[in-house]
Amino acid sequence: MAGFDQRREQVLDGCARAFALKGYQGASIRDIARAVPMSAGGLYHYCSNKQEFLYQVCDRAFHSLIERLTTGLDGIDDPSERVHTVFKSHLAYFLERPDELITLTEDLSSLEAPWASRVRVLQRQYYGIVSDVLAPFAVPGGISLRVATMSLFGMINWVHTWYRRGADPGADALARQMSDLFLSGFAAAAPETARSVQGGSER
Amino acid sequence: MAGFDQRREQVLDGCARAFALKGYQGASIRDIARAVPMSAGGLYHYCSNKQEFLYQVCDRAFHSLIERLTTGLDGIDDPSERVHTVFKSHLAYFLERPDELITLTEDLSSLEAPWASRVRVLQRQYYGIVSDVLAPFAVPGGISLRVATMSLFGMINWVHTWYRRGADPGADALARQMSDLFLSGFAAAAPETARSVQGGSER
Amino acid sequence: MAGFDQRREQVLDGCARAFALKGYQGASIRDIARAVPMSAGGLYHYCSNKQEFLYQVCDRAFHSLIERLTTGLDGIDDPSERVHTVFKSHLAYFLERPDELITLTEDLSSLEAPWASRVRVLQRQYYGIVSDVLAPFAVPGGISLRVATMSLFGMINWVHTWYRRGADPGADALARQMSDLFLSGFAAAAPETARSVQGGSER
Amino acid sequence: MAGFDQRREQVLDGCARAFALKGYQGASIRDIARAVPMSAGGLYHYCSNKQEFLYQVCDRAFHSLIERLTTGLDGIDDPSERVHTVFKSHLAYFLERPDELITLTEDLSSLEAPWASRVRVLQRQYYGIVSDVLAPFAVPGGISLRVATMSLFGMINWVHTWYRRGADPGADALARQMSDLFLSGFAAAAPETARSVQGGSER
DNA sequence: TATGAATGAGCATTCATTCAT
DNA sequence: AATGAATGAATGCTCATTCAT
Numbered sequence: 088m089a090g091f092d093q094r095r096e097q098v099l100d101g102c103a104r105a106f107a108l109k110g111y112q113g114a115s116i117r118d119i120a121r122a123v124p125m126s127a128g129g130l131y132h133y134c135s136n137k138q139e140f141l142y143q144v145c146d147r148a149f150h151s152l153i154e155r156l157t158t159g160l161d162g163i164d165d166p167s168e169r170v171h172t173v174f175k176s177h178l179a180y181f182l183e184r185p186d187e188l189i190t191l192t193e194d195l196s197s198l199e200a201p202w203a204s205r206v207r208v209l210q211r212q213y214y215g216i217v218s219d220v221l222a223p224f225a226v227p228g229g230i231s232l233r234v235a236t237m238s239l240f241g242m243i244n245w246v247h248t249w250y251r252r253g254a255d256p257g258a259d260a261l262a263r264q265m266s267d268l269f270l271s272g273f274a275a276a277a278p279e280t281a282r283s284v285q286g287g288s289e290r
Numbered sequence: 291m292a293g294f295d296q297r298r299e300q301v302l303d304g305c306a307r308a309f310a311l312k313g314y315q316g317a318s319i320r321d322i323a324r325a326v327p328m329s330a331g332g333l334y335h336y337c338s339n340k341q342e343f344l345y346q347v348c349d350r351a352f353h354s355l356i357e358r359l360t361t362g363l364d365g366i367d368d369p370s371e372r373v374h375t376v377f378k379s380h381l382a383y384f385l386e387r388p389d390e391l392i393t394l395t396e397d398l399s400s401l402e403a404p405w406a407s408r409v410r411v412l413q414r415q416y417y418g419i420v421s422d423v424l425a426p427f428a429v430p431g432g433i434s435l436r437v438a439t440m441s442l443f444g445m446i447n448w449v450h451t452w453y454r455r456g457a458d459p460g461a462d463a464l465a466r467q468m469s470d471l472f473l474s475g476f477a478a479a480a481p482e483t484a485r486s487v488q489g490g491s492e493r
Numbered sequence: 494m495a496g497f498d499q500r501r502e503q504v505l506d507g508c509a510r511a512f513a514l515k516g517y518q519g520a521s522i523r524d525i526a527r528a529v530p531m532s533a534g535g536l537y538h539y540c541s542n543k544q545e546f547l548y549q550v551c552d553r554a555f556h557s558l559i560e561r562l563t564t565g566l567d568g569i570d571d572p573s574e575r576v577h578t579v580f581k582s583h584l585a586y587f588l589e590r591p592d593e594l595i596t597l598t599e600d601l602s603s604l605e606a607p608w609a610s611r612v613r614v615l616q617r618q619y620y621g622i623v624s625d626v627l628a629p630f631a632v633p634g635g636i637s638l639r640v641a642t643m644s645l646f647g648m649i650n651w652v653h654t655w656y657r658r659g660a661d662p663g664a665d666a667l668a669r670q671m672s673d674l675f676l677s678g679f680a681a682a683a684p685e686t687a688r689s690v691q692g693g694s695e696r
Numbered sequence: 697m698a699g700f701d702q703r704r705e706q707v708l709d710g711c712a713r714a715f716a717l718k719g720y721q722g723a724s725i726r727d728i729a730r731a732v733p734m735s736a737g738g739l740y741h742y743c744s745n746k747q748e749f750l751y752q753v754c755d756r757a758f759h760s761l762i763e764r765l766t767t768g769l770d771g772i773d774d775p776s777e778r779v780h781t782v783f784k785s786h787l788a789y790f791l792e793r794p795d796e797l798i799t800l801t802e803d804l805s806s807l808e809a810p811w812a813s814r815v816r817v818l819q820r821q822y823y824g825i826v827s828d829v830l831a832p833f834a835v836p837g838g839i840s841l842r843v844a845t846m847s848l849f850g851m852i853n854w855v856h857t858w859y860r861r862g863a864d865p866g867a868d869a870l871a872r873q874m875s876d877l878f879l880s881g882f883a884a885a886a887p888e889t890a891r892s893v894q895g896g897s898e899r
Numbered sequence: 900t901a902t903g904a905a906t907g908a909g910c911a912t913t914c915a916t917t918c919a920t
Numbered sequence: 921a922a923t924g925a926a927t928g929a930a931t932g933c934t935c936a937t938t939c940a941t
Contacts, residue, residue: 091904112315113400116932128934129905137932167477193396196451197313224476230467234459235476237452238445238468245444248399256437264433265441272475273427273438274370297921319915331917332922340915497925518721519806522911534913535926543911573883599802602857603719630882636873640865641882643858644851644874651850654805662843670839671847678881679833679844680776700900725936737938738901746936 098133102140103186111194142202148187149209166223175262177243182258192244301336305343306389314397345405351390352412369426378465380446395447504539508546509592517600548608554593555615572629581668583649588664598650707742711749712795720803751811757796758818775832784871786852801853
């Protein structure tokens with residue numbers, strides 16, 4: 088039983104790797120089998136079809152993200168620090184298990200009924216937590232909470248397209264830069280010239 | 291000759307629609323043929339293979355983006371306003387031709403050699419322009435220009451996943467919110483309580 | 494157009510041959526392709542799936558049977574001779590196109606919705622014609638028309654399991670024996686001993 | 697040992713049910729396993745492969761048919777009554793164990809070497825008994841014994857395709873109708889009109 | 900005996916692509 | 921310029937069968 092569950096984890100890891108590498112549509116069952124490794128037929132002990140593999144990968148990833156984030160936010164009261172925690176938690180997970188997060192970001196749209204709706208519940212839950220963290224900063228007439236939340240997700244979900252391990256900063260440093268940018272803006276620490284021009288040229 | 295070029299545009303429009311709908315890997319030549327509409331065999335008068343269609347769509351899209359952005363930036367000197375122009379130009383194009391931008395965002399990674407390298411030149415050119423627009427705000431020891439640029443692209447490239455026509459703001463309003471967020475941060479106009487707490491936790 | 498329809502006939506002939514040889518379930522698409530001959534993929538220009546091939550074969554066969562039988566019965570008034578015509582018409586078709594009739598007899602039960610119901614209409618039509626031919630011989634309290642009709646079909650549909658070309662009688666002679674058996678019984682011309690015993694045990 | 701043999705009977709019952717329902721080719725080992733019920737792997741304690749299951753089902757069925765028929769014929773001297781016994785014995789078995797007889801009728805042709813030849817011995821034995829029962833009615837120049845025997849088998853082997861429990865007569869009544877039809881013909885008791893016409897066209 | 904994970908061959912079907920028309 | 925029949929490779933998936941437990 089334990090052996091079976093352990094093997095399932097290996098299988099899902101292989102799925103995530105294959106999906107991340109070639110995309111859900113581009114990854115064949117044989118690609119997954121090669122990544123596990125296992126025979127193509129044998130994979131069907133762990134799913135009833137390919138869609139279910141995508142579902143299981145996404146489900147597992149969202150559960151991890153949610154659990155890590157709620158744990159990470161626990162005991163942190165400062166609103167800004169809570170925002171920083173969102174970035175840090177998500178980016179740390181991305182750097183630990185990039186395949187899962189790449190799959191989640193790129194292939195979630197390939198998930199069909201009835202799996203899609205089940206994952207969307209988790210997605211909304213995760214978005215909800217983040218939105219709640221951002222809510223204290225929302226002001227009527229200002230940037231809408233929705234736009235801010237989606238912008239935050241855009242920032243972190245885009246990371247996998249450009250991040251280079253070694254060359255780019257680690258999870259903490261990157262999270263710090265990104266949360267600073269998100270909360271205070273890129274112009275916050277801009278040199279005097281630019282800042283004054285910005286102020287003076289307002290229209 | 292003009293007729294041929296006009297037909298080619300229709301063909302590329304069909305490709306973009308099919309790619310945006312099902313993804314490059316998920317869209318079959320017959321899907322494209324249905325979207326044009328034209329017979330599957332007939333499509334091969336306009337390409338030598340499916341990859342080339344993806345290349346043509348991406349190439350056309352990047353050229354449009356670059357041309358619109360350079361035109362848009364022309365004559366604007368204020369650094370902040372230039373940033374705003376980046377958002378506005380990109381978002382306007384997305385709302386005008388969503389299929390092309392969705393294809394660019396989601397399927398560029400499916401482009402293989404030797405087309406990929408040719409498109410990457412345009413991509414770098416576009417990123418370069420944007421990076422130059424952001425450069426005046428960069429400060430040593432602060433948020434890196436690279437992280438800022440990539441964050442900006444994350445924000446705008448993620449829009450297609452959540453934007454709902456009618457419900458969400460138009461290109462101008464959205465660009466204003468996003469450039470404000472990007473330049474001044476979400477906390478800029480936050481209520482006193484949140485701001486003070488933030489201030490207290492500043493480091 | 495004519496070429497396409499002609500090719501379709503060849504394809505259906507190949508289907509019938511493959512189905513007759515290995516059974517519907519046992520015949521693979523590649524078996525059919527080999528029997529036509531044509532590539533497996535190419536077959537899908539003539540059907541949307543394997544079931545549809547079975548449908549087309551059965552449909553064509555029933556139409557032929559019905560047309561031949563109605564033509565054959567035309568102008569024949571004598572009830573016994575009409576019964577004989579049923580046997581003759583069916584057996585002649587069997588000897589001309591055994592593959593189709595074997596498929597009809599053995600594989601009709603493999604036809605699924607929604608094709609099954611469409612073929613069942615033809616089947617009932619054919620059964621109806623035969624039943625009407627037998628009706629004049631039915632008597633209340635005697636052998637039921639239903640049992641008689643089904644027995645007749647049992648007799649002729651079983652032929653393909655034992656008939657050996659060359660060794661067994663031709664269509665006409667076989668039909669004569671079978672219709673005699675069906676109408677007058679095997680004991681009709683039995684030797685005195687058997688007949689008298691039979692008569693004595695009548696109840 | 698007794699437990700094993702009992703279990704083997706259950707396994708063969710499951711095979712017969714699965715084969716009758718989906719056909720030999722259409723029934724998977726897992727279908728059989730579900731019908732027993734037992735795990736797929738466990739079935740291989742009772743056979744060396746799927747063909748052997750078909751063999752065992754057919755073998756058992758033919759042995760039953762032969763034993764029941766010889767027992768049934770024992771002590772019956774009247775030729776007609778012996779024919780009736782053939783119908784009654786076979787139909788009774790069909791109604792008691794339809795799955796086995798359906799398998800025998802539909803799937804015997806799927807049995808391959810070397811099992812086929814072994815079963816064919818039993819088949820010929822059963823056919824031989826029936827043929828011997830019919831022999832007293834054969835007359836030179838009349839309906840051949842072979843055609844008569846095969847027609848009888850056609851009649852009874854077709855029953856499973858149309859018989860509806862409840863709606864159609866029981867084994868005895870059906871056997872009576874069928875043996876009457878077989879021995880005396882459907883026209884035997886036909887109304888005067890039909891009979892006279894038949895008589896007039898006699899040749 | 901019985902299980903169920905595992906395999907490799909085979910399945911029906913779809914694919915990108917070619918080519919005669 | 922355009923069609924659609926045709927192909928061979930590849931797809932997701934099921935199969936009969938094996939074997940460690």
